[in-house]
Amino acid sequence: MKLKIAIQKSGRLYEDSLRLLKECGIHISNGGNKLKTEASNFPIEVYFLRDDDIPQYVEDGVADIGIAGENVVHEKRRQVDVLEHLGFGKCRLSIAVSKNESFSKEWLSGKRIATSYPVILQQYLDEQKITAEIHEISGSVEIAPGIGLADAICDLVSSGSTLLTNGLKEVETILRSQAVLISDKKMGAEKRQLVEKLLFRIRAVQKARDNKYILLNAPDDKLDAIIRLLPGMKSPTVLPLATPGWSSVHSVLQEDDFWEIIEQLKSAGAQGILVVPIEKMII
Ligand code: ATP
Ligand code: ZN
Numbered sequence: 446m447k448l449k450i451a452i453q454k455s456g457r458l459y460e461d462s463l464r465l466l467k468e469c470g471i472h473i474s475n476g477g478n479k480l481k482t483e484a485s486n487f488p489i490e491v492y493f494l495r496d497d498d499i500p501q502y503v504e505d506g507v508a509d510i511g512i513a514g515e516n517v518v519h520e521k522r523r524q525v526d527v528l529e530h531l532g533f534g535k536c537r538l539s540i541a542v543s544k545n546e547s548f549s550k551e552w553l554s555g556k557r558i559a560t561s562y563p564v565i566l567q568q569y570l571d572e573q574k575i576t577a578e579i580h581e582i583s584g585s586v587e588i589a590p591g592i593g594l595a596d597a598i599c600d601l602v603s604s605g606s607t608l609l610t611n612g613l614k615e616v617e618t619i620l621r622s623q624a625v626l627i628s629d630k631k632m633g634a635e636k637r638q639l640v641e642k643l644l645f646r647i648r649a650v651q652k653a654r655d656n657k658y659i660l661l662n663a664p665d666d667k668l669d670a671i672i673r674l675l676p677g678m679k680s681p682t683v684l685p686l687a688t689p690g691w692s693s694v695h696s697v698l699q700e701d702d703f704w705e706i707i708e709q710l711k712s713a714g715a716q717g718i719l720v721v722p723i724e725k726m727i728i
Contacts, residue, residue, distance in 0.1 A: 527625045659675070
């Protein structure tokens with residue numbers, strides 16, 4: 446029995462999807478132009494598809510699981526389960542208008558909005574009780590206002606530079622998105638077990654990415670103050686240094702609080718602070 450996973454064939458999610466599998470210890474030969482490939486050390490088959498098709502393949506059970514943007518999963522309205530947010534492919538679906546326009550939500554009323562996401566946009570307009578005309582186009586949405594095809598657009602944005610070069614400004618975010626792992630609702634027990642195994646690895650990789658291992662030296666009379674600043678997985682490890690009166694302290698820090706705590710550690714008397722990445726973290 447093999448688990449079938451669908452990932453993007455090429456594009457913004459391709460590299461990160463492959464990297465995630467690799468970090469989970471799953472070795473696959475690079476897809477290239479192939480439609481599918483197998484892992485040598487995990488019972489998994491990888492299908493390379495267009496991202497837009499992935500929710501449907503998973504709903505139909507052609508693939509058991511898949512990696513796609515939340516934007517695509519919402520837009521396609523397929524009956525799939527979202528198992529995990531994967532932390533890459535981050536973007537937002539936003540409304541943008543010509544940079545000289547003075548925008549308010551009411552302004553949208555009666556306007557023509559170009560988008561590749563008619564379902565999500567219509568839902569937003571309904572929620573806001575706005576009636577507008579949606580023009581569905583499949584690519585290069587950002588040029589629509591410039592050529593007189595639309596008054597506004599609703600498109601994916603990450604840095605915003607594409608908008609800028611097209612004389613547009615972002616005025617409303619209607620969805621925040623990242624890549625998610627989705628699964629077939631009808632999957633059997635045996636496959637579910639394989640998915641659990643994969644999820645366990647994915648979570649260990651993600652946890653490791655969010656945390657750093659920290660080592661520092663401290664005079665023994667400062668240890669209490671320093672230990673209070675460090676959460677650690679249970680509590681910090683303290684080892685004596687060869688120099689009497691000094692200890693080495695090891696712990697795990699969350700990336701988010703990182704700089705703040707480093708500063709506090711320094712002022713509490715810590716020296717020789719080393720911060721190293723963690724490859725896997727299981728708690
Ligand atoms: P495909 O050939 O697979 O249909 P595509 O052109 O539709 O490719 P990409 O542009 O590669 O798709 O984007 C894939 C996904 O990456 C998007 O659906 C979205 O979830 C995510 N993404 C992240 N940042 C951006 C961005 N700035 N613009 C577009 N998509 C982004
Ligand atoms: Zn696509």
